[in-house]
């Protein structure tokens with residue numbers, strides 16, 4: 509008899525996901541069948557559901573923050589014992605294009621993504637290419653480790669590679685969502701002085717718990733005045749804009765010191781314009797960031813294993829309650845990541 513599994517399908521845009529019983533997929537050559545034990549939910553999952561990502565073709569199974577155990581190996585796969593605990597890198601890359609050859613496989617020109625252009629982890633099982641697997645120590649809970657490939661590694665890449673944050677740098681994380689809170693921990697491990705600005709006190713409190721040195725509640729405090737006070741009027745060395753709209757980019761660029769960096773992690777606007785004096789004459793840099801490299805992911809797994817980083821989880825839901833879980837993201841009620849937890 510064919511083995512069956514529960515999976516949450518995006519059947520149609522703008523509609524709740526639908527739980528279906530479908531056959532467990534067979535791993536093809538070079539693939540591994542993962543028994544999913546945790547799958548993080550990301551604001552991008554809402555963009556996917558609402559049809560805002562052009563490459564998505566329903567019906568399919570979303571879910572791009574996947575962790576689990578190795579259940580079966582496809583043809584030609586070696587080096588992964590059955591039962592091994594793994595997190596799954598999101599990008600399936602070609603390995604041969606110019607960006608892959610530069611070691612920037614997160615910008616692979618031929619990439620497809622797990623949970624986007626191919627089935628993801630909002631299911632009891634998921635097939636992924638073996639090269640996406642990063643083993644993780646068995647005592648790390650997989651329904652927490654699942655957010656490492658996205659929420660953790662993405663901020664690690666933003667802070668370490670793109671922002672090039674150095675010890676003693678004064679940085680500002682603008683937006684205390686689930687990535688912002690992860691970013692606090694990462695920046696503290698580097699030895700930066702971390703300010704977090706946000707509108708929701710509970711999220712600011714969580715940022716403090718994660719190690720933030722200073723908080724700015726933008727509902728109650730003046731962002732410009734507080735920034736001037738915290739930096740002695742010099743401006744921040746590096747600012748991470750987690751929102752990415754015209755207003756935030758413009759304001760935050762003014763809060764960046766000359767030759768400082770404004771890193772756009774969030775992007776909500778199609779275009780933006782900036783002041784020439786601020787960018788050209790003051791040599792300020794505006795930088796984009798997307799995802800993370802496989803080495804970033806391996807680094808983050810190590811940092812979690814060593815207890816230096818802790819995936820910041822707000823709530824865990826069973827797969828059956830996926831639509832309720834997505835509702836938390838929709839209404840911004842989550843303080844930190846929401847994950848699906850499978851037995």
Ligand SMILES: [Zn+2]
Nearest residue numbers: 550552572658
């Ligand atoms: Zn994501």
Ligand SMILES: [Zn+2]
Nearest residue numbers: 602605608616
């Ligand atoms: Zn490539």
